[in-house]
Amino acid sequence: xxxxxxxxxxxxxxxxxxxxxxxxxxxxxxxxxxxxxxxxxxxxxxxxxxxxxxxxxxxxxxxxxxxxxxxxxxxxxxxxxxxxxxxxxxxxxxxxxxxxxxxxxxxxxxxxxxxxxxxxxxxxxxxxxxxxxx
Amino acid sequence: xxxxxxxxxxxxxxxxxxxxxxxxxxxxxxxxxxxxxxxxxxxxxxxxxxxxxxxxxxxxxxxxxxxxxxxxxxxxxxxxxxxxxxxxxxxxxxxxxxxxxxxxxxxxxxxxxxxxxxxxxxxxxxxxxxxxxxxxxxxxxxxxxxxxxxxxxxxxxxxxxxxxxxxxxxxxxxxxxxxxxxxxxxxxxxxxxxxxxxxxxxxxxx
Numbered sequence: 644x645x646x647x648x649x650x651x652x653x654x655x656x657x658x659x660x661x662x663x664x665x666x667x668x669x670x671x672x673x674x675x676x677x678x679x680x681x682x683x684x685x686x687x688x689x690x691x692x693x694x695x696x697x698x699x700x701x702x703x704x705x706x707x708x709x710x711x712x713x714x715x716x717x718x719x720x721x722x723x724x725x726x727x728x729x730x731x732x733x734x735x736x737x738x739x740x741x742x743x744x745x746x747x748x749x750x751x752x753x754x755x756x757x758x759x760x761x762x763x764x765x766x767x768x769x770x771x772x773x774x775x776x777x
Numbered sequence: 778x779x780x781x782x783x784x785x786x787x788x789x790x791x792x793x794x795x796x797x798x799x800x801x802x803x804x805x806x807x808x809x810x811x812x813x814x815x816x817x818x819x820x821x822x823x824x825x826x827x828x829x830x831x832x833x834x835x836x837x838x839x840x841x842x843x844x845x846x847x848x849x850x851x852x853x854x855x856x857x858x859x860x861x862x863x864x865x866x867x868x869x870x871x872x873x874x875x876x877x878x879x880x881x882x883x884x885x886x887x888x889x890x891x892x893x894x895x896x897x898x899x900x901x902x903x904x905x906x907x908x909x910x911x912x913x914x915x916x917x918x919x920x921x922x923x924x925x926x927x928x929x930x931x932x933x934x935x936x937x938x939x940x941x942x943x944x945x946x947x948x949x950x951x952x953x954x955x956x957x958x959x960x961x962x963x964x965x966x967x968x969x970x971x972x973x974x975x976x977x978x979x980x981x982x983x
Contacts (some may be wrong), residue, residue, distance in 0.1 A: 669855055670899045675892075678851035703940055709852045715927060716853045716967070717946040736856055739966055743851070746939055749899060776900060777859050 660687045660765040661726075666758070666772035668743070671750050677701075679741035679758060679772055680734045685726040692763035693724045700756050702745035709737050720741075723763075736777070750774045809961045809980065815923045816958030822881070822912035822920075830910060832881075832920060833958050839877040840981050841954035842974070844966050845926050845963075847884035847945055848896045857951055857966030862902055864971050869903075870980070875956075876978055878907040883921055883928035883947065885911045918982040924952055924960065957979050 666681035685691040696704050706721045724739060726732040736741050741758070750756070752774050760768045815833055822830045833841070842861060846854035861878050868876055882888035888896075893909035911917065921928060926948045933943040951966040953974070962977055964970070 671851070672899050674896045675896075676849050678853040678855075694811060703936055703942070707852075709951070712946075714948065715929075715946050716949045718850075718852065718944050736852060740852055744936075744942060752901065753898060777855065 646706050661691060661760075661762060661768060663760060663768060663770045666770050667775045667777075668737060668750060668756065668772050669777055670752050670774050671743075671746055673749050675746055676741040677750055678707075678736075679743060679776045680736065681770065681772065682731055682733050683726055683760070684729060684731040687764070689764065691726045691765060693726065694761045694763055695723070696741045697759045697761065698743065698756065700747055700750070701743035702747065703743075705742045705744065706739070707742040710741050744769060747777055752776050778935035802838065802856050806818065809955075809977070812960040812963070813923070814957075814959045815968065818919070818923070820916040820920055821910070822910040822916060823890050825890050825897055825904065825909040827890040830908070834953075836877050836879070837958055838956050839875055840956060840978055841879060842951060842978070843879040843881070843924075843954060845883045845921055845924070845928065845947070846880045846889050846922050847882055847886065847928070847947075848892055849943075850945065853947075853949055853967045856968075857949070858900070858902075860966065860969050860971060861951065862900070862907070864969075864974055864978075865907055867971065867975060873979070873982070874906075876906065879910060880908075881910045881917060881920060883917060883926075884930075884945065885914055888916070924950075926950060950976070953977055953981070 662684040668679045669677045671677040673707065683693065688695045698704050706724055707718055708721050709716060709718050724732065754774045755771050758770050758772060760770060762768065780818050814928060819834050820832045822832050824830050844861065846858060857878055865878050882893065884923060889913050893911060897904055897909055928945050928947040931944050933941050936942050949966050950963050952960055953962040955961050961970065961981065964974060
């Protein structure tokens with residue numbers, strides 16, 4: 644019986660289409676903005692699309708991209724983010740990030756917050772992110 | 778013959794020492810050419826405690842590491858202030874004093890002293906030699922222009938008819954100013970090589 648459960652657990656792990664790791668966000672105060680970063684791996688053979696992210700800690704949550712153009716840094720909202728088959732996409736500082744606007748609470752270092760990532764094929768994935776200095 | 782050899786040796790020594798002296802003087806000068814003297818003008822700003830600060834005269838005699846930010850920036854500006862915080866901590870560990878860190882807001886209408894103080898507090902910043910500054914728009918933008926820093930506000934859009942969302946497009950730089958108020962070097966703020974910055978600071982200490 645134990646072997647069956649182990650097999651099923653392994654099968655479930657194998658079938659998990661997306662993995663999200665190393666999620667963290669910046670400290671910020673209530674009413675201000677923060678950014679969420681993580682790595683998402685698409686284990687499937689088809690492209691996966693992150694459609695949006697939801698959270699209770701911010702009034703607005705948007706997918707954003709920081710960019711550099713003619714020596715100037717800018718930021719813009721993006722509609723969605725496509726993760727290629729069998730690849731990892733990094734939401735990282737100075738690049739793609741999840742923008743958290745009008746925070747409902749203070750985000751202090753070492754606290755954790757919950758987010759829901761909504762994918763086109765994989766559905767909703769719940770993650771925990773830690774507030775890190777940065 | 779011996780006389781000729783003596784003269785030849787003297788010439789070689791002269792050329793060697795001339796070259797060495799030139800290298801020491803001009804080589805160092807090239808490493809830190811004076812980019813601009815900003816000590817001529819003075820502007821009144823407010824720090825995170827709402828105390829008046831005369832910029833840059835209040836910092837004369839200190840090496841200044843300075844950048845420009847807006848606190849609603851979630852990505853690039855915090856990277857820059859965090860890099861400065863790391864350098865501040867490394868210098869403190871080495872017992873190097875006399876270096877002042879400063880971040881001036883280019884969004885003064887929103888970045889009040891209270892907002893700046895909260896920004897520093899939530900990041901556990903050591904405000905002994907790290908100062909956040911704001912002020913009236915005219916003064917702030919006069920300083921920004923002195924540094925050839927550019928910050929352009931985008932249009933404010935209203936999401937769900939109630940959330941005013943706005944962002945700036947801005948230069949990603951921090952600057953090193955010497956004790957006499959002269960800009961001596963500039964770096965990419967969000968990706969600064971902290972070892973290089975520390976090395977440059979030490980070079981200006983002497």
